[in-house]
Amino acid sequence: MRILQFTLDNPFPPISGGEIRNALNARALAGLGEVLNVHFAGRPATALPPNVRQRLIEAARGRVPWQRRSPHPTIHVLPDDELAEATAIWKDFAPDLVVVEDIALSQLLMLAATHGGRTVIDMHNIDSRTTADRLGAMPLWRRLRRFHTHRRKNALAREADIAAGTLADQVWVCSATDRKSLLSLGPVTDVRIIANPIPDETVLSLPITPGRYARLDLCFIGHLGYFPNIDAVRQLGRRMAPRLAAAGREWSITVAGKNPLEMVRQFCTSHGLRLVADPPRLPELLAAAGYAPMPLRYGGGTRIKALEAMAAGLVVCATHKAVEGLGLQPGLHYLAGRDADELAGQIVALASRPERAAEMATAGRAFVQEHHMPEVIEAGIRQAVSAIAPASGSPTGRS
Helix, strand or coil: CEEEEEEEECCCCCCCHHHHHHHHHHHHHHCCCEEEEEEEECCCCCCCCCCEEEEECHHHCCCCCHHHCCCCCCCCCCCHHHHHHHHHHHHHHCCCEEEEECHHHHHHHHHHHHHCCEEEEECCCCHHHHHHHHHHCCCHHHHHHCHHHHHHHHHHHHHHHHHHHHHCCEEEECCHHHHHHHHCCCCCCCEEECCCCCCCHHHHHCCCCHHHHHCEEEEEECCCCCHHHHHHHHHHHHHHHHHHHHCCCCEEEEEEECCCCHHHHHHHHHCCCEEEECCCCCHHHHHCCCEEEECCCCCCCCCHHHHHHHHCCCEEEECHHHHCCCCCCECCCEEECCCHHHHHHHHHHHHCCHHHHHHHHHHHHHHHHHHCCHHHHHHHHHHHHHCCCCCCCCCCCCC
16 A cells, blocks of 8 residues: 655654654555655654655745745645645655645645545544634634724634645544544544654653652643644733742743744743743653643643653643643542642642642553553554545555
């Protein structure tokens, strides 16, 4: 089987949540056949899994992120040269299966009618919901001032989700919650839940000892160009840091992630947060912390960072939105709070009971080991693909 995978960024090496998911998808698909990953941004990979090759869309090299130049709120409307290059690669490779990352690249699904291949769209988010959350977070006066524009953006995002679900032969989502949200928009032929992996199994060996949780060392990791994460960083600086400082103990909050915007850099500096931009490796950062604050208020998506933190033995301290759809039990697997202020108070209280914190960290790690190990997810991908992949020896294309 020949499998073409389109991603926005080069998923190797995987750093952000989306890249981690894309990288595991590529590895799992490589067990079924030859994989060609085609991406629109990112540096060349120094190492690739067996049976995986890569190509960069050369026309996209050096261009600003698509969000800054697309007229659509959720779709990367491909310039003619990028679309022509992607079309040529599709035609030359003649894939049996094409896996497209997210709504941003959903325009590519239309190529299947001409050039063949079964199609999957892997939805890391239900983007219409994320768009509505983002616009809803604006002050009322801003929403009212551009009411018709915002209503149009919501409509476009909703239409894009519906169209992708109709065009693709199969849709992958991250959780039962996202599946329910997608189906509420309209009928979709085949929706599969493909759970998220932990990116680095070596973090499972990091020690869980009470001393790790007696200190107020916190670490937030996420893509720092993504609106919900940017908002979370603001909550850490404006609401959580002051509460930690008021406890009269030493504290630290490390913010780490890919592509931090200049506003994120300035905010971290002005609010006493340690910023680690584009970290090459994460285990060392995770090992140095005991708590993973996640005061997310908006968005859906992979939530891989919550899984990674639990695997690494951190106590995840999260709003419901941050762990939505994972099936975690508050008080058992993670520390729950309504907002950054409440989470800060609970972290300070739990740090005075480090043995209890270690118990919660142990339960979180056990949950990840049961539900999110790569072999479990790879089996789900193989099962999903078997439902739509052409039989051996059959011609490519839709039946």
